[in-house]
Amino acid sequence: MxxxxxxxxxxxxxxxxxxxxxxxxxxxxxxxxxxxxxxxxxxxxxxxxxxxxxxxxxxxxxxxxxxxxxxxxxxxxxxxxxxxxxxxxxxxxxxxxxxxxxxxxxxxxxxxxxxxxxxxxxxxxxxxxxxxxxxxxxxxxxxxxxxxxxxxxxxxxxxAPDTIAPERSEKQQRVYSIIEYLHAHYAEKLSLDQLAGHFFISSTYLCRIFKQTTGFTLVEYLQDVRVQQARAYLRETNWKVTSIAEKTGFDSIAHFGRVFKQYTGHTPLQYRKKHQKEQGNGR
Structure with a gap:
């Protein structure tokens, strides 16, 4: 074809x-x-x-x-x-x-x-x-x-008289606030108990409403946020992989490499080389 x-x-x-x-x-x-x-x-x-x-x-x-x-x-x-x-x-x-x-x-x-x-x-x-x-x-x-x-x-x-708005129930509004917090603090060492305390809810309830609203567990979503930011750093900077792992909140280079490959199919170095090659071909 x-x-x-x-x-x-x-x-x-x-x-x-x-x-x-x-x-x-x-x-x-x-x-x-x-x-x-x-x-x-x-x-x-x-x-x-x-x-x-x-x-x-x-x-x-x-x-x-x-x-x-x-x-x-x-x-x-x-x-x-x-x-x-x-x-x-x-x-x-x-x-x-x-x-x-x-x-x-x-x-x-x-x-x-x-x-x-x-x-x-x-x-x-x-x-x-x-x-x-x-x-x-x-x-x-x-x-x-x-x-x-x-x-x-x-x-x-x-x-159309009005734009169809995102879902805005009380539960979803709370989850939006949690999501915004994760995007703002992904580089920090975050724990479930800390997040639950910050939003004055139980950890069990936090996990349940987050999964119901996003389809992700809290850990999965946080890892996704960190990997997306790591991808940007790998594309846009010459920082070492160890530095990027630290700046995106991963507790070790091994953990960073394992999670990054799980989400992207590539190691961080493979991802950087692939992007550089694509940029070179586009010139």
Whole structure:
């Protein structure tokens, strides 16, 4: 099959519970459409409850992941694309309420009407059919379909009376506060008892609501935060691995290496070399 650079679309059906093991980030834009079932979608430390027909726009560089909700069975369509794939020049004038930029700068959740869902799904089917064929002018046609989709999304968004907000129950608000604390203090030696005392709740209750809200245990989430920061240090600095392990709160270089490989599939040095090679090829 002919590959199309800078653009990918896939449809997936999962009949058993599935949760992503860690936050991740792309250098491209992402569109996630839920065809069936329910999902939790986490974007930048906030959780959105998705239902059938919901569409999520994830901007470049926003950390995100999905996790199980309800029965676990779900079907979705996922699109990743680089803005350079869109052939028509993007608006360069300042955006306004009447003429917003075609590519949104912030992530958001849309809840289209039944009619809007049918229109979106028709476009998705056309894109999937074209993507898996080898017709003449394939890339141009995919570009035109993507432009139609982006315009449709922006029109639905502009007609929506209110943005769908993240979940904000009292329990979730408390977990958001804990998450913000972890992101601010990941470099410190943190313990469950210390966190529970800081938020005036029992350690058992803290663990339970954190798992229910995020899909992570507290330890898993803290390790994810530390690994994400370590990845940034490995990409952006020349610090020694031992120094990075210390600055991200790991108690030993061995523990750091083991956890880092578990989350990324690479040792810290392998990750740094891989990134440097990719940067060199991009020049």
């Amino acid at each position: 002919i590959t199309t650079p800078r653009f990918a679309i896939e449809q997936a059906l999962r009949t058993v519970p599935f949760s992503m093991s860690a936050d991740h980030v792309h250098q491209a834009h992402e569109i996630y459409y839920l065809l069936a079932g329910e999902r939790y979608y986490y974007i930048n430390q906030r959780v959105y409850a998705l239902q059938k027909g919901d569409l999520i726009w994830i901007s470049k560089h926003d950390f995100h992941r999905t996790s199980n909700k309800g029965s676990g069975s779900h079907e979705r369509i996922l699109i990743n694309f680089d803005e350079s794939f869109v052939a028509t020049p993007m608006p360069v004038a300042p955006s306004s309420d009447h003429n917003p930029l075609l590519l949104p700068e912030k992530s958001f959740l849309l809840r289209p009407s039944a009619e809007e869902q049918r229109e979106l799904e028709h476009l998705f089917r056309q894109m999937l059919d074209e993507y898996h064929q080898e017709h003449a002018y394939r890339q141009m046609y995919l570009q035109s379909l993507l432009l139609q989709l982006l315009i449709r999304i922006r029109r639905i968004q502009s007609a």
